Amino acid sequence: MDLNSEQLRALSAVIDHGGFETAAASLHVTPSAISQRIKALEKQVGAVLVRRGKPAAVTEPGAVLLRLARQVAALETDAARRLGLDEQAGRPRVLLVINADSMATWVLPALAPLQDISFEFTLEDQDYSADSLRNGTAMGAVTSSSTAVQGCSVEPLGIMRYLAVASPDFVGRWLPEGWNHVSAAAAPMVVFNRRDSLQQRFLSDCFGPGLAPPHHFVPASWDFLQATRLGFGWAVLPDLQAAPLLADGSLVLLDAGRALDVPLFWQQWRVDLPPLSRVAEALTSAAARVLASQGTGLAGTR
Known part of the structure; x- marks a missing residue:
């Protein structure tokens, strides 16, 4: 699959922050943008990834992509650090x-x-x-x-x-x-x-x-x-x-x-x-x- 990194970040943010609005605030985008990214990701994999609620919860298929999203984010941060881009790496x-x-x-x-x-x-x-x-x-x-x-x-x-x-x-x-x-x-x-x-x-x-x-x-x-x-x-x-x-x-x-x-x-x-x-x-x-x-x-x- 050709997974979109922004969609993976949106999935991780929704679960980390418990909802679409708080996820949007953390990524400095609109809640509508977060919703569109999640829907596009769900359409691509053919499964519901997030149970809408308070807080939002990951489904079993969503858990597979959530782990991937967090691994990708961790590897990106590590790569930035190894390249000396400390301000970006955090x-x-x-x-x-x-x-x-x-x-x-x-x-x-x-x-x-x-x-x-x-x-x-x-x-x-x-x-x-x-x-x-x-x-x-x-x-x-x-x-x-x-x-x-x-x-x-x-x-x-x-x-x-x-x-x-x-x-x-x-x-x-x-x-x-x-x-x-x-x-x-x-x-x-x-x-x-x-x-x-x-x-x-x-x-x-x-x-x-x-x-x-x-x-x-x-x-x-x-x-x-x-x-x-x-x-x-x-x-x-x-x-x-x-x-x-x-x-x-x-x-x-x-x-x-x-x-x-x-x-x-x-x-x-x-x-x-x-x-x-x-x-x-x-x-x-x-x-x-x-x-x-x-x-x-x-x-x-x-």
Whole structure:
């Protein structure tokens, strides 16, 4: 296909800014011009690319072209930089999808030295973050999927280990007879969001399927940790977060012999972009230091 670069930019702008008017403002054209470019692109490929709404959303065929549009834009920026056209190139921007626990523990320190790159982070559960690579909304992702998304490379990062913990007061109130099938069915748990299955997986590992205790949704990493520490419920926390609170007695283990191990992988566009390569190197190097020791030492892991 002979795809028009202005049409691809229009598609990317509509999705980035959530609508046709805001996309037009970002590209310094009229909303009518944006609409005409999208319609022409849809006619050429024979499919609806954008679901009109607030915000506008990309369709499955549109996701294919959205990823292409973002790759072309990134490659154009990189080419301008390599040619010394710095004013036209601007600052490189890298779009990443990271699971919240990695973001709260090891990812930000790993990327902090890359001061010449602008980051756009999106938080997503590790079981779903690869979707953002498929739909073109991310250049790289920390994910639990070892199967490379089409057009992407994949590299193992290591193991994120989770421990089931609660505050001493919570244990005294809800688990006076210990962590067992009866107490676990009644004790409230803290859940990050409706996609967070880690607590339920831990319950199933301990007692089999079927338990459905009450739960609180707390969709922010710091607040999730605080809710657990303050006794709203028990939760599975990354060992990296839980270790200092276990050491000072703020939290206690529910099952000292069991952990939940989640393998993590880095996936990224298979394109030659130096900023993205630097991000990959920073993340894989940090993961080798931080996550390498997470997969050993406890029985009963998953």
